[in-house]
Amino acid sequence: MTSKLSFCIPTRNRAHIISECLDSILDQLNGRTDIQIVVVDGGSTDNTADVISKYISSFENIVYFRRDECVGVDRDILEAVNLANGEYCWLMSDDDKLESGALNYVLDLIIKNPVLAGISVNITAYDKRMMYQIQAVPSIAGNAIKENFLFDDRDDCFSKLGVHFGFLSAQIVNRKIWNLAVRDHVLDGFCNAWLLVYIIGRMLELEPHWLYVHAKLVGYRSGNDSFIAHLGVFRRQEITHNAYEKIIRELFGFRSKVYNQVFYTILSDRMARSLAVIKADGCPFIIQYRLFRLYFIRYWYFPLYWVKVFPIFFVPNFIFRILRKFYFYFKKNSYSAAVR
Numbered sequence: 001m002t003s004k005l006s007f008c009i010p011t012r013n014r015a016h017i018i019s020e021c022l023d024s025i026l027d028q029l030n031g032r033t034d035i036q037i038v039v040v041d042g043g044s045t046d047n048t049a050d051v052i053s054k055y056i057s058s059f060e061n062i063v064y065f066r067r068d069e070c071v072g073v074d075r076d077i078l079e080a081v082n083l084a085n086g087e088y089c090w091l092m093s094d095d096d097k098l099e100s101g102a103l104n105y106v107l108d109l110i111i112k113n114p115v116l117a118g119i120s121v122n123i124t125a126y127d128k129r130m131m132y133q134i135q136a137v138p139s140i141a142g143n144a145i146k147e148n149f150l151f152d153d154r155d156d157c158f159s160k161l162g163v164h165f166g167f168l169s170a171q172i173v174n175r176k177i178w179n180l181a182v183r184d185h186v187l188d189g190f191c192n193a194w195l196l197v198y199i200i201g202r203m204l205e206l207e208p209h210w211l212y213v214h215a216k217l218v219g220y221r222s223g224n225d226s227f228i229a230h231l232g233v234f235r236r237q238e239i240t241h242n243a244y245e246k247i248i249r250e251l252f253g254f255r256s257k258v259y260n261q262v263f264y265t266i267l268s269d270r271m272a273r274s275l276a277v278i279k280a281d282g283c284p285f286i287i288q289y290r291l292f293r294l295y296f297i298r299y300w301y302f303p304l305y306w307v308k309v310f311p312i313f314f315v316p317n318f319i320f321r322i323l324r325k326f327y328f329y330f331k332k333n334s335y336s337a338a339v340r
Helices: 018-026 048-056 073-083 102-112 154-161 175-184 195-206 226-231 233-252 257-280 285-299 303-314 317-339
Strands: 003-011 035-041 062-066 086-091 118-126 149-151 171-174 210-221
Touching: 003 018, 003 073, 003 102, 018 035, 018 048, 035 048, 035 073, 048 062, 062 073, 073 086, 073 175, 073 195, 086 102, 086 175, 102 118, 102 210, 149 154, 154 195, 154 210, 154 233, 154 257, 171 175, 171 195, 175 195, 195 233, 226 233, 233 257, 233 285, 257 285, 257 303, 257 317, 285 303
Parallel strands: 003 035, 003 086, 035 062, 118 210
Antiparallel strands: 086 171, 118 171, 149 210
């Protein structure tokens, strides 16, 4: 049996929150039988299996695959798509959720756009408890596109969406084209937490039509980065900047037009915010020094680095901690007032 759409969810030790993700999908089915859910468990040591078994008993079109040991999220994503039977696969993080009406919205777009390599949707950022909205980073470089947009050129698509491709829950891929890209390329050297970006780059070589959806169809749980929890801040930043750079260099060439545009977007839209959050979390001086060296080696030739990122190193941590407290205090109180 072939489904129209498969939700592919890699997970590990998220029994306490994966239900919110699954409920947000199941609540939108409205009796549809052409939707599949695939959960690949990367060797959880909590009660994830028990949680999933309850869903299997009430919804038959769930596939649950549990590994005996952790092999990394990249290989879990590959396995989830491999087990899927959908025409398209909506890749989903276990701690995010579908926004109301998202499923029907995407299914309508798939019908109206029969020739697509994939779709990237906009996101809504929430606090850790998914209660109230906070400011999200732009999905499109510089927020330059404010409506649905169909790309038909690989370089243009990656220049504007390349950074957003790393956000798992926002990507919906054509399974047939995904499988062709996976089949035709050796992936082992790119299983560095950014494999998804590499595969999308190869998919766009086969079919350059990619749809950006400006509507915010996915709710993102901020402050819940599992890589930081397991690897620490510096290693996480190494993955973000070195491993990602390897992917872009392989796809487009070192300091090519697309390469420069992608990293300009990182500097313009994301890096200053990311560093401010790191400092607000109380990052020790020695780690900040290592981050400074990491960023300098990667971005010294970008003038924007010196204007937007470099000065943040000289602002005391407590300033960002105070600013964050005021920001979340305002957001929380605004939410409380709205629901009264």
